[in-house]
Amino acid sequence: MSAAARELVSTRLADQRRHQIRLTRKRMTWWIPLIFVVGLCVTVYGLVPSIVVYREGRSAGHLVLFGVFTVFFGWAVGLWLLGPFLFRPRIVPCFARELGPYGGETMTAFRRGRALYRESAAVDRLAENLGVKPLSAFGFGDDYYEQEIRWHPASEGLTTIEALQRGLASLTVPSRGVAEDLQALASVVRTAAEQSVDFSLVLRLHAKDSMQVVRTREVRQGSFW
Structure with a gap:
């Protein structure tokens, strides 16, 4: 098999993989990833003042709460973005x-x-x-x-x-x-x-x-x- 033919096999599989990923995402309910993106933005927005409050010696409750949800939403968004590379x-x-x-x-x-x-x-x-x-x-x-x-x-x-x-x-x-x-x-x-x-x-x-x-x-x- 020539180098061009071997490349064709790899290219076909890569194209097929991209096609299936693209169609899978297209079929997914559009608002599901949006929820995680919005959730990440909101929790990060709340995390920053929570850190300030904690440094002032006040309760760490909000810091823990926003920290946990920031990690959760960040993980979900990261998985969505990196998913094609993890298959x-x-x-x-x-x-x-x-x-x-x-x-x-x-x-x-x-x-x-x-x-x-x-x-x-x-x-x-x-x-x-x-x-x-x-x-x-x-x-x-x-x-x-x-x-x-x-x-x-x-x-x-x-x-x-x-x-x-x-x-x-x-x-x-x-x-x-x-x-x-x-x-x-x-x-x-x-x-x-x-x-x-x-x-x-x-x-x-x-x-x-x-x-x-x-x-x-x-x-x-x-x-x-």
């Missing part, structure tokens, strides 16, 4: 229809995928060296984020994944977790191939997901397991 994305499979029950073995790959995201360029380079379709060719559009999801035959994906598993020893970058991610992915994609169910790879923003959110709030085609 730990992962790459997981999505299937055209449900493969198995919730909590079953077909959920294995959904719980992993961090290493596949982290080493995506190296994994695609390995696929090219092995003469198989790159893993990134099977994703990353997600209809939940208003994109077209493109389904692929699971048998094609399995060919790539199994080749990557065999060739992983030649990976020239640290591959911590890649073997485990590929093993989990292979197991569920193999099940999909046996059931003739198409699949696609999608990007998840967090290292772990709230299953309640995934099951009740995310309306999308297909299933993660």
